Amino acid sequence: MRESCSPSDQILYNVITVQKELSQLFDTEMDGLSLTRYDILSNLNHVGPLRQRELQQRVDVDHAAITRHLKQLETQGLIARERCLQDNRVIYVDLTELGRDKIAHWTEQKKCLSDRLFVNMKVEEQQHLLDLLNTLQHNIQHERKTLI
Amino acid sequence: MRESCSPSDQILYNVITVQKELSQLFDTEMDGLSLTRYDILSNLNHVGPLRQRELQQRVDVDHAAITRHLKQLETQGLIARERCLQDNRVIYVDLTELGRDKIAHWTEQKKCLSDRLFVNMKVEEQQHLLDLLNTLQHNIQHERKTLI
DNA sequence: CTTAACTAATTGATGACTCAATCATTGATG
DNA sequence: CATCAATGATTGAGTCATCAATTAGTTAAG
Numbered sequence: 455m456r457e458s459c460s461p462s463d464q465i466l467y468n469v470i471t472v473q474k475e476l477s478q479l480f481d482t483e484m485d486g487l488s489l490t491r492y493d494i495l496s497n498l499n500h501v502g503p504l505r506q507r508e509l510q511q512r513v514d515v516d517h518a519a520i521t522r523h524l525k526q527l528e529t530q531g532l533i534a535r536e537r538c539l540q541d542n543r544v545i546y547v548d549l550t551e552l553g554r555d556k557i558a559h560w561t562e563q564k565k566c567l568s569d570r571l572f573v574n575m576k577v578e579e580q581q582h583l584l585d586l587l588n589t590l591q592h593n594i595q596h597e598r599k600t601l602i
Numbered sequence: 603m604r605e606s607c608s609p610s611d612q613i614l615y616n617v618i619t620v621q622k623e624l625s626q627l628f629d630t631e632m633d634g635l636s637l638t639r640y641d642i643l644s645n646l647n648h649v650g651p652l653r654q655r656e657l658q659q660r661v662d663v664d665h666a667a668i669t670r671h672l673k674q675l676e677t678q679g680l681i682a683r684e685r686c687l688q689d690n691r692v693i694y695v696d697l698t699e700l701g702r703d704k705i706a707h708w709t710e711q712k713k714c715l716s717d718r719l720f721v722n723m724k725v726e727e728q729q730h731l732l733d734l735l736n737t738l739q740h741n742i743q744h745e746r747k748t749l750i
Numbered sequence: 751c752t753t754a755a756c757t758a759a760t761t762g763a764t765g766a767c768t769c770a771a772t773c774a775t776t777g778a779t780g
Numbered sequence: 781c782a783t784c785a786a787t788g789a790t791t792g793a794g795t796c797a798t799c800a801a802t803t804a805g806t807t808a809a810g
Contacts, residue, residue, distance in 0.1 A: 692805095
């Protein structure tokens with residue numbers, strides 16, 4: 455892939471690389487908190503208690519993955535889970551006090567990192583990059599739909 | 603992350619998402635060949651026989667991962683490995699005839715997919731996207747260096 | 751010559767993700 | 781009310797990645 459010359463190939467290759475390096479950077483910078491777990495906690499922080507199912511859709515990983523992450527986060531005391539009384543199948547997930555403290559700290563840390571990653575990029579450029587990425591994402595989703 | 607509003611946050615989130623969806627699309631479109639394995643075969647196709655070590659650096663995954671991928675690809679008859687006579691530690695890897703046939707087909711398939719993903723993006727836009735991604739990647743690498 | 755440092759490849763352990771199968775609960779239909 | 785489909789969560793198996801430790805071969809210094 456690295457060998458190919460067309461810009462489109464290089465873009466695809468670059469997206470993969472950036473994601474890989476970004477994840478690693480994130481992990482080391484955030485005391486070992488993975489991007490996925492940050493995403494889980496961040497979602498809970500913004501939109502209060504959530505059903506596991508809803509959280510799974512927002513974070514966009516498998517059911518199984520969510521279950522296992524939440525199990526971990528629960529033993530770390532960052533989140534609490536509670537069965538719904540009306541419907542005994544669903545489990546509501548929310549941050550604990552500790553979780554709320556921690557995520558506040560991590561959010562700050564992430565913002566700091568984010569600032570450093572975009573120092574030399576003007577806001578219009580950022581917006582442009584975002585638009586282009588959105589176009590690409592849209593195309594990918596379209597392809598996936600026509601495939602199924 | 604999806605909740606946050608600053609363009610930079612959205613960019614980072616989007617890169618993750620695009621990579622995830624792209625990998626899945628690639629897998630389904632290429633008869634289950636993963637991006638990493640495509641990359642391995644593609645490298646071998648372009649730059650002939652390679653030491654495992656060199657291949658590992660080009661594809662940019664762990665030593666262990668390369669060893670295991672090559673083991674698989676060998677049992678599938680796509681590549682061949684041969685010890686170097688001068689230095690018995692190194693193993694040279696090359697495509698077999700079958701491997702060469704297959705990668706030609708997959709390259710075509712990938713080009714086709716790539717074309718579809720960028721239909722509505724002009725070449726200058728593609729180039730611009732690539733430049734912006736490169737800037738981002740450069741910044742990430744810089745951060746990782748200062749961290750270690 | 752032998753010991754020590756270096757390099758290439760492999761193996762084992764661990765963690766994250768997916769898919770498929772399962773369990774428990776709910777709700778609707780005959 | 782009994783059954784059966786639908787839904788939420790869990791579990792098990794398989795893949796792919798990493799790190800750390802190990803094996804095997806090479807090279808250089810005492």
